Structure formats: C-alpha cells, structure tokens
Amino acid sequence: MLDSAIIGLFFERDESAISATAEKYGKRLFGISENITGCREDAEECVNDTYLAAWNSIPPTRPDNYYAYLCRIVRNISLDRADRGRAKKRSAEVVPFSSELESVLADTEANAGRSEELSFILDGFIRTLDADTRLIFIRRYFYGDSAGSISEITGIGENGIYARLFRARKRLMKLLRKEGFDV
Amino acid sequence: MIGEMLSHAMSGIGDDLIASADESKVRAHFIRRHAKKRRMTLLAALAAVVCVIIASAIFTAGYMAGVGDRPEAGSSPNLGADEKAEVGQEIHDWRGLKVTSGLYSELTRELPEDDGSGMTESSGISEAIPILILTQSTDAREKAEAALADAGIAFSDGREIRVSLTPVQLAALEGEWTRECIFDLAK
Structure with missing residues (x-):
C-alpha cells in the first residue's frame, strides 16, 4: 500500500492504518528499536508505542515522508526507553553508538545548553560527507547498526567501516569546534 | 550524557x-x-x-x-635502393663509372697465396680496379684510412674514399670494415 493511502486511512481514523503500517514498516522499525535498546521485548513495546504515537499525531500532521517520520518516532521512543533503563542500571551501555559520539564533544554545561542547535549542525555536516560515508554514518548513528551489519549491507570490511566513521567523527569534531562548541 | x-x-x-x-x-x-x-x-x-x-x-x-x-648476403649492406642509386649517379658523374654489385664477391672471394709480387696469375685479375669505399661513420672511415695508409695505398680525401686496388691489395685490407663499405666500380 502506498504511504499516501496509509496516511489517508489515518485521516479517516481507520484502524487498518496501523496494520498496514505494521505490514509495510514493522520489521524495519523493530530493527531500529532493537539496535538501540538491545532487547527484543523492549523493541516490540517501542514499535507498538510508535504506532500509537502515529495514530495520535496523524491528523493533524501529514508527514511528507511517512517512513522517515516513523523512524524518527521509534528512534526517540527507543532512546528514551534506553535512557530510563540505564537510569535503573539495567545495563551499563545501553546505546552502543553513544560512546563513539561522546568523543566528538566535551561534556560541559555550555554544550548541553545547545542541544537544539546540534540537530541543525549535524544535518548540515552529514550533507557534506561523500555518499558512501554519509550512508554509513546514518546507518551507524541514526539506525544504530553495528559495524558488522553495515559491513554486510555495504560489502566493505569492518575495519573500513570503523576507519570511515573515525574520519567522519574527526571532521565533525573540527566543525563543532569551529561552531564554538567545547570539544 | x-x-x-x-x-x-x-x-x-x-x-x-x-x-x-x-x-x-x-x-x-x-x-x-x-x-x-x-x-x-x-x-x-x-x-x-x-x-x-x-x-x-x-x-x-x-x-x-x-x-x-636488410641487404641480402653479397650485396652492400646498410644502403637502401634509393641510396644505392644516388651513390651510383654520383660515381657516374665523378668518373663516368657505374656501380655493379657482382664484382664485390669476385673481389672478396678467397684468393690464392700471394707470391710476393703483388700480382696473382691464378686470379686472372692483375690490374688495379677502381674501388669506392663508403663509410657510415667517422670511426669506420678512420679505420679504412688507417688500413690504406698502412698498406701504402694512395687514396682521395672526402666523404668517400676513392682508391684503385688490385685483388691482392684488397685481400690484404680485408677486415670488418671492408665487407660493410666497399663498392667496386667498373666500366
């Protein structure tokens, strides 16, 4: 079913919009959530919460890109759940790629106060990367894929993936320093 | 965080x-x-x-x-057909002679023992024959000139060495350079 048709069902308050979404995007949303939470049960709950969030937000929202919209929702829900889990000490390292990203920015109050700005800078930064690195960067830091699974998808060796990510983080660090962040 | x-x-x-x-x-x-x-x-x-x-x-x-x-065996090496024609014309202009190729092998064939007179009866060729020595390099010309001087044979100066030799004299001069640069001249 086309995304526009599914969104149409949401607007008609037809519950089959949920099943249509689950059928088309369920596995992919589950994959993102599992990458972030590292737990199947949590991932299933996050995906269900995503359907509910979509049901509650459409309408009035009419997303231009329905898949990206759902990805963003499931990602935020999964990150929140991971944060809560970490707070309860359920696991030491909940979000595996967070520690990698920590290396590009200093943990200061000044930086913490500029979280809104970061999204804008990151978006601009990713667009400056070459196509291969851009896709690898997004797979790693948005979708939460491991280097092994990125290697499987791209056909590039794990060391190559790590090397590209390392260089990209280094460039990001330079950009953030230039933008006045503490690095 | x-x-x-x-x-x-x-x-x-x-x-x-x-x-x-x-x-x-x-x-x-x-x-x-x-x-x-x-x-x-x-x-x-x-x-x-x-x-x-x-x-x-x-x-x-x-x-x-x-x-x-590449020239065939017995013919003058290192000269193309055009060059040979040019040389022939030049020689013709010089002494009214023309180049023939047959005499070269005749002159360079194995000769009988020299009896010391400078003539060889068995050869059937006792008269001096006009010879043109063309050299491809300065080095070859110097070798030719040195060999002729050693043999006490008079020769002309210039790009070509013009000399008259008997078969015996020619045989005495035989060396690497002769095979490569001697032209016989005959009327």
Whole structure:
C-alpha cells in the first residue's frame, strides 16, 4: 500500500492504518528499536508505542515522508526507553553508538545548553560527507547498526567501516569546534 | 550524557537523509558502487592489454620493416635502393663509372697465396680496379684510412674514399670494415 493511502486511512481514523503500517514498516522499525535498546521485548513495546504515537499525531500532521517520520518516532521512543533503563542500571551501555559520539564533544554545561542547535549542525555536516560515508554514518548513528551489519549491507570490511566513521567523527569534531562548541 | 545528547540530536536530521539510508537503498547503492568499480577495473585491465597488443604490433611492424630493408648476403649492406642509386649517379658523374654489385664477391672471394709480387696469375685479375669505399661513420672511415695508409695505398680525401686496388691489395685490407663499405666500380 502506498504511504499516501496509509496516511489517508489515518485521516479517516481507520484502524487498518496501523496494520498496514505494521505490514509495510514493522520489521524495519523493530530493527531500529532493537539496535538501540538491545532487547527484543523492549523493541516490540517501542514499535507498538510508535504506532500509537502515529495514530495520535496523524491528523493533524501529514508527514511528507511517512517512513522517515516513523523512524524518527521509534528512534526517540527507543532512546528514551534506553535512557530510563540505564537510569535503573539495567545495563551499563545501553546505546552502543553513544560512546563513539561522546568523543566528538566535551561534556560541559555550555554544550548541553545547545542541544537544539546540534540537530541543525549535524544535518548540515552529514550533507557534506561523500555518499558512501554519509550512508554509513546514518546507518551507524541514526539506525544504530553495528559495524558488522553495515559491513554486510555495504560489502566493505569492518575495519573500513570503523576507519570511515573515525574520519567522519574527526571532521565533525573540527566543525563543532569551529561552531564554538567545547570539544 | 553528551553522547546521548548527540544521539537524540541525530533524530533531527532531514527526512531525505533518513529515507536515503534505508537498508534496501544502501544495499542497492553499494551494489551499484561495487559493480562500477569492477567495470572500471575490467576496463583498466582491458586498456592495459590493448596497449600491450598495440605496442607489440608496432614493435613487430618496425622489426619486420627493418628485416625487409636488410641487404641480402653479397650485396652492400646498410644502403637502401634509393641510396644505392644516388651513390651510383654520383660515381657516374665523378668518373663516368657505374656501380655493379657482382664484382664485390669476385673481389672478396678467397684468393690464392700471394707470391710476393703483388700480382696473382691464378686470379686472372692483375690490374688495379677502381674501388669506392663508403663509410657510415667517422670511426669506420678512420679505420679504412688507417688500413690504406698502412698498406701504402694512395687514396682521395672526402666523404668517400676513392682508391684503385688490385685483388691482392684488397685481400690484404680485408677486415670488418671492408665487407660493410666497399663498392667496386667498373666500366
């Protein structure tokens, strides 16, 4: 079913919009959530919460890109759940790629106060990367894929993936320093 | 903490970026990428093979052309047909003589023992024969001149060495340079 048709069902308050979404995007949303939470049960709950969030937000929202919209929702829900889990000490390292990203920015109050700005800078930064690195960067830091699974998808060796990510983080660090962040 | 902040900030990237990195699209992108790389590698290998073939063809053609230009045994080496004609005309202008090739082998054939008189009856050729020595290099000319001087034979100066020799004298001069540069002159 086309995304526009599914969104149409949401607007008609037809519950089959949920099943249509689950059928088309369920596995992919589950994959993102599992990458972030590292737990199947949590991932299933996050995906269900995503359907509910979509049901509650459409309408009035009419997303231009329905898949990206759902990805963003499931990602935020999964990150929140991971944060809560970490707070309860359920696991030491909940979000595996967070520690990698920590290396590009200093943990200061000044930086913490500029979280809104970061999204804008990151978006601009990713667009400056070459196509291969851009896709690898997004797979790693948005979708939460491991280097092994990125290697499987791209056909590039794990060391190559790590090397590209390392260089990209280094460039990001330079950009953030230039933008006045503490690095 | 800051890592989590960055993780959350990643959620704010554009829809187009998120959608472009969907697994199936990434897979397709890299399949195309690798296919292109393979094509380029193949093309480079093919180009290298073609270059080698062309180079060897050029080399072979050049080598065969060189073989074609080589003089046959018994004829004067290192001179093409045009050059020989030019030399012949020059000699004709000089003394009204013309170049023949048959006498060269006659002159350089194995001669009987010299009886010391400078003449050989058995050879049947006792008179001095006009000889033109053409040399391809200064080194060869110097060798020729030195050999003639050693033998006490008078010769003309210039690019060509013009000299009259009996067969015995010619035999005495025999060396590497004579086979390569002697022309016999006969009316």
